[in-house]
Amino acid sequence: xxxxAGSPAIRARQIGVEEGLRVVELFIGPQHPASGHMRLxxxxxxxxxxxxxxxxGWVHRTMEKLAExxxxxxxxxxxxxxxxxxxxxxxxxxxxxxxxxxxxxxxxRARYLRTILCELNRIASHLYGLGIGGIFxxxxxxxxxxxGDREVFLTLAEMLTGARLxxxxxxxxxxxxxxxxxFTDAFAKAxxxxxxxxxxxxxxxxxxxxxxxxxxxVGVLERAKAKSLGVVGPNLRASGVRYDARMLxxxxxxxxxxxxxxxxxxxxxxxxxxxxxxxxxxxDLIEQALRQLPEGPxxxxxxxxxxxxxxxxxxxxxxxxxxxAAYVNLRPPPGEALSRAEAGRGEIVYYVVSDGxxxxxxxxxxSPSFRNAVLFMVLPVGHRFxxxxxxxxxxxxxPPEADR
Amino acid sequence: xxxxxxxxxxxxxxxxxxxLEAIAAALSRALKPPMTLMYPDVVExxxxxxxxxxxxxxxxxxxxxxxxxxxPARAIKMYKVPGDKRMRPGYDxxxxxxxxxxxxxxxxxxxxxxxxHDKAYYELDSMVLDPVEWAEFSRRLIEEQSARSRSxxxxxxxxDEEVGLRYERLRRS
Amino acid sequence: xxxxxxxxxxxxxxxxxxxxxxxxxxxxxxxxxLVIWLERKIAARVQMRVGPYYVAPRVHGxxxxxxxxxxxxxxxxxxxxxxxxxxLLAPALALAFTAAAFAVIPGGPxxxxxxxxYSLLVALAALSLTPPLVLLMGWASNNKFAVLGSARxxxxxxxxxxxxxxxxxxxxxxxxxxxxVAAVEAQARLGVVGLALNPxxxxxxxxxxxxxxxxxxxxxxxxxxxxxxxxYTEYSxxxxxxxxxxxxxxxxxxxxxxxxxxxxxxLPFNDPLAGSLVxxxxxxxxxxAAVFLRGVYGRLRLDHALDALWSKxxxxxxxxxxxxxxxxxxxxx
Numbered sequence: 001x002x003x004x005a006g007s008p009a010i011r012a013r014q015i016g017v018e019e020g021l022r023v024v025e026l027f028i029g030p031q032h033p034a035s036g037h038m039r040l041x042x043x044x045x046x047x048x049x050x051x052x053x054x055x056x057g058w059v060h061r062t063m064e065k066l067a068e069x070x071x072x073x074x075x076x077x078x079x080x081x082x083x084x085x086x087x088x089x090x091x092x093x094x095x096x097x098x099x100x101x102x103x104x105x106x107x108x109r110a111r112y113l114r115t116i117l118c119e120l121n122r123i124a125s126h127l128y129g130l131g132i133g134g135i136f137x138x139x140x141x142x143x144x145x146x147x148g149d150r151e152v153f154l155t156l157a158e159m160l161t162g163a164r165l166x167x168x169x170x171x172x173x174x175x176x177x178x179x180x181x182x183f184t185d186a187f188a189k190a191x192x193x194x195x196x197x198x199x200x201x202x203x204x205x206x207x208x209x210x211x212x213x214x215x216x217x218v219g220v221l222e223r224a225k226a227k228s229l230g231v232v233g234p235n236l237r238a239s240g241v242r243y244d245a246r247m248l249x250x251x252x253x254x255x256x257x258x259x260x261x262x263x264x265x266x267x268x269x270x271x272x273x274x275x276x277x278x279x280x281x282x283x284d285l286i287e288q289a290l291r292q293l294p295e296g297p298x299x300x301x302x303x304x305x306x307x308x309x310x311x312x313x314x315x316x317x318x319x320x321x322x323x324x325a326a327y328v329n330l331r332p333p334p335g336e337a338l339s340r341a342e343a344g345r346g347e348i349v350y351y352v353v354s355d356g357x358x359x360x361x362x363x364x365x366x367s368p369s370f371r372n373a374v375l376f377m378v379l380p381v382g383h384r385f386x387x388x389x390x391x392x393x394x395x396x397x398x399p400p401e402a403d404r
Numbered sequence: 405x406x407x408x409x410x411x412x413x414x415x416x417x418x419x420x421x422x423x424l425e426a427i428a429a430a431l432s433r434a435l436k437p438p439m440t441l442m443y444p445d446v447v448e449x450x451x452x453x454x455x456x457x458x459x460x461x462x463x464x465x466x467x468x469x470x471x472x473x474x475x476p477a478r479a480i481k482m483y484k485v486p487g488d489k490r491m492r493p494g495y496d497x498x499x500x501x502x503x504x505x506x507x508x509x510x511x512x513x514x515x516x517x518x519x520x521h522d523k524a525y526y527e528l529d530s531m532v533l534d535p536v537e538w539a540e541f542s543r544r545l546i547e548e549q550s551a552r553s554r555s556x557x558x559x560x561x562x563x564d565e566e567v568g569l570r571y572e573r574l575r576r577s
Numbered sequence: 578x579x580x581x582x583x584x585x586x587x588x589x590x591x592x593x594x595x596x597x598x599x600x601x602x603x604x605x606x607x608x609x610x611l612v613i614w615l616e617r618k619i620a621a622r623v624q625m626r627v628g629p630y631y632v633a634p635r636v637h638g639x640x641x642x643x644x645x646x647x648x649x650x651x652x653x654x655x656x657x658x659x660x661x662x663x664x665l666l667a668p669a670l671a672l673a674f675t676a677a678a679f680a681v682i683p684g685g686p687x688x689x690x691x692x693x694x695y696s697l698l699v700a701l702a703a704l705s706l707t708p709p710l711v712l713l714m715g716w717a718s719n720n721k722f723a724v725l726g727s728a729r730x731x732x733x734x735x736x737x738x739x740x741x742x743x744x745x746x747x748x749x750x751x752x753x754x755x756x757x758v759a760a761v762e763a764q765a766r767l768g769v770v771g772l773a774l775n776p777x778x779x780x781x782x783x784x785x786x787x788x789x790x791x792x793x794x795x796x797x798x799x800x801x802x803x804x805x806x807x808x809y810t811e812y813s814x815x816x817x818x819x820x821x822x823x824x825x826x827x828x829x830x831x832x833x834x835x836x837x838x839x840x841x842x843x844l845p846f847n848d849p850l851a852g853s854l855v856x857x858x859x860x861x862x863x864x865x866a867a868v869f870l871r872g873v874y875g876r877l878r879l880d881h882a883l884d885a886l887w888s889k890x891x892x893x894x895x896x897x898x899x900x901x902x903x904x905x906x907x908x909x910x
Contacts, residue, residue, distance in 0.1 A: 026721055034802035047879065074476035077503050136802050138793060139875030141430060144624030148439050152568045155561055162455035162517065168503040176508060177453065189563040196565065203429040207417045210794045210874045213881050216416075311511065320453060323509040328473045385725075386878045389802040430873045434622040442627070567625070 023050050030058050034136055034389055037399035040376060047385050054376035060403040067363040072098055072330040073323075075360065077168050082367060083401040084165050086125040086344040088117040090401075091170055093341035094363070096250060097352040098172045100339065101332035104302055108252075108294040110174035115252040115289045117160060117169050118341075119282040123194070124153040125344030126234075126275045126282075129396030133272055134205065136393035137214050142205045149197055152190050159183055171323075172330060173300035178319030184290050191283045198276060206273065215269035219379040219391035222266060231375060232368045233346020235395060238274045239266035245342035256288045268394035275396065303327065329358040345369050345396055369402035439569050441559070446571065447552050449560040450519040455504045457520050458495065459542035462535065464514035467491050471506035471515060480506055483534050492535035498528055518542075518549045595690025599853065600833055601679035602672075602826075609825040610642040611861070616868035617641075623872035649818035657719065657811050664717040668812070668819040671710040675823065678703035678830050683758050685853025686843050696757045697745055697834070704789070704830060705741075707823065708734040711798070714820065715808030726807025729879055730798045736886040737788035737795075743894035744785055747778035748838040751901035757834070761842030767908060771839035774904055778897040779839040781890060783867070786835060788886065790828040792867050794874040797882055832863040 023043040029035025039055040063082060067075040079094050080087040092114060099106065106114070127150040134142025154164045159180050161167040169175050205211050221231070226239035236243060237260060244260035246253045261277040263270040297304060299321045304312060306324035315322050334356040340349045346368030355361040372395055379391045417425075441448060450456070467490030472480045479499035482491035493506075493515075507515045525531050533541055552558075559571040595601055614629060618637065621628025629638030656664055681696035681703075683689045693699060708730055715727025748771055749755050752763035764770055772779045788795040799807045809820045836842060836859035843852030877885070 024721060024725075026725075033805060070476065071474075073474065073505065077476045077501055134875070137875035138796065138802060140620060141624050141872045142875075144626060145433075148625045149568055151439070152563070155563075155569060158454070159451045162451070162453045162504065163502060166501065166503065168505070176504075180452065186563045189565055190568075192565045193563070193568050197568070200429050200433070203422075203425045204873065207422050208426045208874065209417070209419045209422050210877055212416070212422075214875065214878055308511065314513070318453075321508060322511075323474070323505070325468075325470055325509070325511065327509060328470060384878060384880060386797075386800070386803055386876075390878075426873050427870075430623045430869075433625060434619070434872075436625070438622070438627050439625045440627045 028388075029055075034392070036392075036397065037403070040388070042380075042385070042388065044385055049380045049383055049385055049388060052376050052380050052388070054373055056370075056373055056399065057403050059400045061400075063404045064363050064365060067360055069359065071328060071358050072332070072360060073171060073327055075363065076171065077166065079363075079365065080166050080168060081400075082365070082404055083125070083343065083345070083369075083398055085128050085398075086121050086401075087165060087167050088114070088121040088169055089125070089341060089343035090348060090367075091168075092118060092251065093339045093343075093348050094350045094352070094365075095170045095172055096341065097337040097339035097350045098330070098332065100337040101335055101352060101354050102172055102330060103333075104173050104300050106174045106300060107297050109178075109296045110298045110300075112252045112289045112293050113160075113175045113177075113179060113298060114170055115256070116179075116286050117157060117167060117175075118251065119286045119289070120153050120157045120160070121167075122282045122344045123279050124150045124157070126279050126396075127153070129275060129344070129398075130201070130205075130272065133393035133396065136389040137211060139205065139208075139211060142201070142211075145197070145201065145204070149194065152193065156183070156187060156190060159186065171321075171327075173303045174298050174321065176298075176321045178298050179293065180319070187286060187290065191287060194279065194283060198279065201276060206269070206276070212269065214387075214390045215272065215394065216267060218268045218383060218387045219375075219394060220265065220267045221375065221379060225378070226266065229374050229378065230371055231346075232371050233342070233344075234261075234274045234278060235271055235372055235375065236346065237261060238263035238271040240264050245340050245347040248340070250341055252289055252292075253285075255292065256285055258285060268390050271394040271396075331356065331358050343368055345398060345401065346372065365404060367401045367404060369398045370404075372397060373402050436567055437570075439567050439571075441561075441571050444522075446557045446559045446573075447555040448571070449553070449558055449574065454517060454519045454521075455502045456518045457497065457502075457523060457545060458500065458504075458507060459516050459518050459545050460493065460495065460535070460538045461514045461516075461542065462492070462539035464512050465492060465535075466512050466514070468511060469493070470509045470511065474505045474509045476503060476505065477501045485535050493538070494532070494534040495538045495541075497523070497531040497533070518545050520545055520549055520552070595682075595684065595688065596676045596679040599688065600682055600684030600857075601690070602676050604684075604857075605676075605679070605826045605829050606822075608829045608861070608864075609822050610646065611639075612825055612828070612864045612868060614639050614642050615861075615865055616871065619865065619869050620872045623869075646818060649815050652814035652817075654814035654816050655811075659719045660811065661717040661719055663713045664811075665816060667710045667713040667717060668816055668823065671707040671714075671823055672819055672826065674703050674706040674710070675826050675830060681757070682830060682833050683761070683837060683842065683856075684833070685849050685856050686847050687849050688853055689758060692758075693756070694759075695755045697749060697755045697760070697838075700757070700830070700834060701742060701745060704827060705734075705738055707827065708738075711808050714812075718808065718811040720810055722804040722806070723808050723810045725804045726798050726800065726810070729800065729804075730808060732879065732883060733788060733795070733797055736883045737785050740781060740886055740890050740894050741785035741789055743891070744778045744782035744897060745834070745838065747775060747894065747897040747901040748782070750898055751775055751778070751904050753905055757837045757842075761837055761844065764841045765844055770841035770844070775897060775901050777893060777900060779835075781894050781897055782835060782839065783863075784890060786828070786831040787867055787870070788882070789831060790824045790867070792824075792828070793871040794877045795882060796876055797879050800876065802876075828864055828867060829860065832860040832867070835863050836860045 023045050026042040029039035037059040041053040043051040076091050080091050083090045127146040131143045131146030158164050161169045221239045223240045226236050242262045261274050263274045311322045332354040336353045338351050349366040351364040353362040380388045469482050471493050472482045477499045479496045480493045483494045485492050556575050558574045562570045562572050564570040618628045629641035632644045633640040678700045680690040681699045711730045712727045715723040752760045812820050840859045843856045846852040846855050
């Protein structure tokens, strides 16, 4: 049968030529069951990946520019939507930058409460990543288990903040709610449950021969390469680099015993293992923070004393902070601040410039997923096509975070 | 005590044992009750301080406008109400993100969160409320909230070491 | 449907009846709905969920699949402009070939459409006609994902078919016959089921069956996370229903084969009604085991699956034939 190379039937199946290789060009995403809000342009030579071109930016929401048009306190909910599943970690560094500009110190209790919510968020975020990782390998049980168990920690966060995901809990000067009654008991149960579940995860996922064969030795990121690419977070630590922004000791981390989880091999299995291990660390950190939780107000005295006496009494009796009128137009003196924190997916950096008005002159954010996006170009090359989802699974990449 | 044993992680598990363990883990979970909240058949009792739809008390309001000024989503705007000297806040539920800044900033506690978060409307316009409508809507909301707390299908999330979350019925039907 | 068998047998000839009613297409349709519901319910239990519920809550959502099926029927069948010849023919033909297998698979004592001494061979041959049609689906779909899926189907078929035939051969050697009815009778004569006699062959047949019907962990052809839905990507409406159901119909056919070969068929009953029911329940149990594994495993990588099928399981299949030969020698001796 004669083949007409120009016919549409042939074009769709056509094999292209890329850098001298006969390859199939595949567009994975943005409408694909496993692309996320992004597109991966994959070039295949047979079953082997020759090149991957991650096309990001599909969920860019101009957050940095929006922030320039909003008063300081109003920018917090905007940046929170960068990584909605990790909202406390994502906004903490921003609020720290604002606090540095304003010259206000959060009281110790607020710092501990921030740590508690951040670690709850980290657990929930890692479970989210693990669940998505599971479904990338079509392991629906891991997916459902992780999402189900995430609910436990979302319920805890809801107890603390009143919202499941968009907590908007950390504000300049402190936090918005005090620890509710029964939280410590609820957390103790949740911790024991989660430790039990981690063993089950181990059996059904990490030690499951089918899953292991998909992850072990796949997408190996060497230590030196990880450093030179500027990778952050669990992906960096899985390659054996001992770096975690929590070691800076912001919030209450400086007063808690903390040792970052560091992997060795840098393969997909190691990255997922590091996350599972970090869930344990986070559970431990929350327990420590709850034990050492200092007494006192949860909001800086500077703002509390602006409140009328009746409201101050209300704050003390309900444990829910009321904001003074001056909070609407916070006016930091001109200056700039840089702040970083360890979010679920790695280190997040904010750079804020104030020109003395009630709106930031500039907010620049470098998000962990953005720094990890480069791995899509590096890791899958030379692997089988079916390893691509396995690598994506292990990176815990969150497109809205990278696109801002 | 670590759940993911370091040594076990390094050593590839015995495949036969690992297969059997995986199957056993799945089976043992299958014998335990699910953790599903049977929404909407049941009504979940939400925690104190839950940030739901915002209710407005007209009679308490002093019309200071702080809520409208702090709202990050521009969901609250000040309206002129006929027969009222002060401006009063109106509420656009299509925009509200339930951050609760307005509740926190209100100096006279005229705004409060209800525990209601699931509201549906046929028209977008009916979600934009002027101050009088908002006050009326809030009265209904608060009634609805107390009706929900009396519901025979009320359940409460209880933390459980076996199944994580258990939804306990508070009343026998 | 089972109740109607003795009555209808007098009306229609068995050769037509078996592929169409029991154990054939009509039963298969009900079974597919039942098995998919069972699959979703089992997976839900493992995953701490409730599963299908709101369509008929009294029967735990058993009518969910009827609702889904109706949706497929009323949905428009979209044929892409660029689709090639055979786009709609291939699923229909695949279903017909699968149905043909039911003509020779006994559904119970005396419930055989077409009596032949080579019924095992004919059934497997009919079932192995579907993979080429899946290739046709992928090619006709004219979509890169579909073509990749077809390539995977070709590779996988070439690897699981030998295993399927070898393990069936092991059973045949054991019973000294290629006829399924005779195989069940042999098990009755020996007083022990094939699973106990040659567990290796039974296990291998089960694995091959999983691979043949795209069950997890061998659901490489569909490979949702890589190739959307493989060869079936472009199908919609009732055509999608057919290609989706095809694997389940195959699963049902192979489970019947499995029950006949390794679980003693309709034993311990010899009455057509009770025997058919027992056989059906056994087949259902096999299907339940096959779909349960979706809650345990993820997807294997293509090259790992091929490697496992050829270099690990195929030698085992040869061993299982030797085991069967020994069994036949001692028992028949």
